[in-house]
Amino acid sequence: MNKNLWEAGDFSRIAPGAQIVGELLCDAVPVYAGDRVLDIGCGTGNTALAAARRRAVVSGADPVQKLLNRAVERSHFEGVEIDYHLAGAEALPFPDASFDVALSTFGLVFSDDAEGSVREAARVLRPKGCLALTSWASTGMNYRLFEICGRARPEIKSIEISRNWGAEAFVVNQLSRYFASVKIEKRPFYPRALSPEQWLAGQKQFLAPVLLAYENKNPAEAAELDQEFLALASLYNQKTEQGFFAAIDYLEIIARKA
Numbered sequence: 140m141n142k143n144l145w146e147a148g149d150f151s152r153i154a155p156g157a158q159i160v161g162e163l164l165c166d167a168v169p170v171y172a173g174d175r176v177l178d179i180g181c182g183t184g185n186t187a188l189a190a191a192r193r194r195a196v197v198s199g200a201d202p203v204q205k206l207l208n209r210a211v212e213r214s215h216f217e218g219v220e221i222d223y224h225l226a227g228a229e230a231l232p233f234p235d236a237s238f239d240v241a242l243s244t245f246g247l248v249f250s251d252d253a254e255g256s257v258r259e260a261a262r263v264l265r266p267k268g269c270l271a272l273t274s275w276a277s278t279g280m281n282y283r284l285f286e287i288c289g290r291a292r293p294e295i296k297s298i299e300i301s302r303n304w305g306a307e308a309f310v311v312n313q314l315s316r317y318f319a320s321v322k323i324e325k326r327p328f329y330p331r332a333l334s335p336e337q338w339l340a341g342q343k344q345f346l347a348p349v350l351l352a353y354e355n356k357n358p359a360e361a362a363e364l365d366q367e368f369l370a371l372a373s374l375y376n377q378k379t380e381q382g383f384f385a386a387i388d389y390l391e392i393i394a395r396k397a
Contacts, residue, residue, distance in 0.1 A: 144249065144297055145182070145202075147347040151209040154183045160273055160328060160389070161186030161244050167324070167391055168271050170195050174239040179228050179260060179272075180246015184210030184221065190242060191219040198238075201246070202227040228256035236265040243272040245389075248304040249297045253313055261317035261396060270318065270394045274304035276325055279388030280375040284342075284349070287367050291352035298348050310392055318394035326391050332383040335372035339365065 164186060170176055172194035178187035181199030183206050191197045191214070199221055201207050207223050214221045226232050228243070228250045241260045250256040260270045275281040282305045289298040303309045307323050314321045332338035342349040349368070353361055375385040 144295055144351070145206065145347050148345045148350045150206060150345065150347065151183045152345040153341060154185055156330065157244070157328065158185050158189070160326075161189040161242070163326065164242060164244060164271050164273060164391060165189045165193055167393060168240055168242075168269055169193075170240055170242075175237065176240045176242060177231070177233070177238045177263060178246075179231070179241055179243040179256075180249065181210055181223070182206045182246060184213045186242045186244045187221050187223075188213060188217060188219065190240075191217075191221055195240075198222040198224065198233070200224045200226040200228070200231055228252075229259060231259045231263050233263045235262055236268075237263045239265060239268055241268070241270045243270075245273055245275070245301075247272050248274045248301045251297050251300060253300060253303065254316070257313050257317055264396055266396055268396050270314070270392075272392050274301070274310070274390045274392065276388035276390045277302075277305040278325070279305070280371060280385055281387050281389070283371055284368070287364070287371070288348040288352040291356075291364065292348075292354070295348070295351065305390065307390070310390065314392070314394040317396070319397040320395045322393045324391045325388055327386040328389050330383070330385055330387065334381070335369050335376060335383045338372055338383045339368050342368070 170190050170193045174195040176190040176195040176197045178199040181187045181201045187197050187199040224232050228247045229252045241264055247256050285298055285302050311321050376383050378384040
């Protein structure tokens with residue numbers, strides 16, 4: 140997992156808006172009370188907390204310390220115990236067959252080593268264990284947003300790699316090597332803002348790939364990026380009179396071991 144990418148910006152400022160994705164993923168598995176659950180690329184703890192609320196025994200792993208610090212704060216605030224580890228998806232610090240369920244909401248998909256991350260997830264799962272993750276669907280707005288970011292910063296490989304996970308054929312190809320079954324459902328995610336401009340301002344300030352897309356750009360180049368992102372927002376905006384409200388497709392992926 141690319142540590143440097145997500146050290147930029149402040150993901151903790153926008154992560155709560157995607158809390159529902161982790162809640163839905165836990166219920167899709169479903170996560171049961173007493174399950175041993177690992178959240179891979181846990182970030183600020185959205186999905187780890189969702190599993191803990193379902194009375195699972197939860198661990199989280201992420202390569203960015205400042206995100207883990209926020210996850211710990213949130214866990215303490217909610218009064219739940221979650222065992223957090225500073226680690227990327229490619230080298231999980233757990234023994235074989237440690238978990239019943241591995242979860243990852245838009246985390247594992249940013250690993251520079253897609254196959255290695257899937258292999259590690261399979262390794263730490265018990266027989267018949269489940270890997271459940273999400274990615275931005277190739278039909279959705281965020282898939283195209285990351286395309287713009289990737290063109291602006293082609294040297295950050297994890298941005299483009301994450302887009303690979305938006306294609307169902309890629310998902311099946313990666314997961315079927317280590318899992319007996321793969322189920323994919325497309326779901327909508329609904330971001331909101333007072334205007335497309337306000338939405339973009341938040342992305343530029345807090346979301347690492349967008350923030351880095353603007354890095355070292357001169358004013359004319361930055362203005363061109365503004366127009367690209369705002370045109371994308373306009374294309375998906377369903378609240379045309381005033382405000383910003385979009386349905387952004389993502390893939391909910393559930394793979395199970397034999």
